[in-house]
Amino acid sequence: MTDRAGFQIQPIGVIRSEFKSKVGVPIQTAGAPDLVAELEVFAEFSAGLRDLGQFEYLILLTRMHLAAEESLEVVPFLDAVSRGVFSTRAPSRPNRIGLSIVRLLSIEGARLRFKGVDMVDGTPVLDIKPYVPAFDVRKTDRIGWFAQSIDQLPGKLSDDRMR
C-alpha cells in the first residue's frame, strides 16, 4: 500500500511567457514553435544546469497550475466529444503535470531562453531533461482520436472549456 503514498514536489523554476491567462494559449509547443519565452531556474538549482547548453531541445515538465479541476473525462481542445483524460494532453488531469518540448536558444546564468511556448506566465517547472532522439522518438500512425484534428494544430489556441 505504500505504492499509493503521495509525496511533495518542489518547483525548480518558473516560466515567464506572454500568456497571462489560460485562454488563448497555443495547444502544444509544436503549435507555436517560433514563440519565445523564458525559464527562470531558482538559484539553489542552478548547479544542475551545467552542460545543458550542449542540447538543442529540452523536455520541460511543468505544473499546469491554472487547471483548477482535475477530471477523468474531458472534451479536449482538439475535439468536440468527451475522452478519457489519459488519452488526451488536457491540463485538467490528475496531478496536472505538463510536458513541453522546447528549443533552447541561450542560457545566461540561471535564465533559459527558448522557442516553443504553450505555458502561461508563472507556470512552475518541475524538471528539465535533455531531448535525445534515440530515447524520445517513436514512429507511429496510431494516434487515436487525434487523427481527425491534428491538422488544426498550428495556430490553434486554448478556449475557456477547461475549468
Place this chain on the structure above:
Amino acid sequence: MTDRAGFQIQPIGVIRSEFKSKVGVPIQTAGAPDLVAELEVFAEFSAGLRDLGQFEYLILLTRMHLAAEESLEVVPFLDAVSRGVFSTRAPSRPNRIGLSIVRLLSIEGARLRFKGVDMVDGTPVLDIKPYVPAFDVRKTDRIGWFAQSIDQLPGKLSDDRMR
C-alpha cells in the same frame, strides 16, 4: 513567491516489472524495447483510461522512488564524468520524475501491458499521456555528451553508482 510553493502529488498507478532492485535495470525503454511489464492503474482513476487503447505509444511519468538522494551533479550511467543533472536523465534529480515511452500491448480493466521497460517493480506512476509524433518528435544531432556513448544503449544496464 507563490511560484515556489510546493504541492502534493498522488500516484495514479504502479508498475509491475521484473526488476526488484535499481541495479541491473535497462537505461531507457529504448534500451529494452521488447521487455514486457504492466501498469496497474488504481480503480479510482480507471475512468481516465477510456480511448487510450487507440494509441500505440504512451508516455508514462513516474516517481523514481528508489533514488534516495537528489543531487545537482551526477556521473550518468552512460558517462564517466560529472554532469549537471538537468543535462542527464539520471534518477537522482530534483523531484525524481521519470519519463518512459512504452508500446501499449493491451488494456484489460485497469491493467495495461506494455513493451519497453526501464522501471523497477513498484514504481509509482503519476501520469499517462498518449504519444503523438506531431507533438513529440524533434530532429536534432545536438545531443551533447550523449553523442559519445549513445551507441552503448542497447543492453546497457544500471549499476550501483546512484545512491
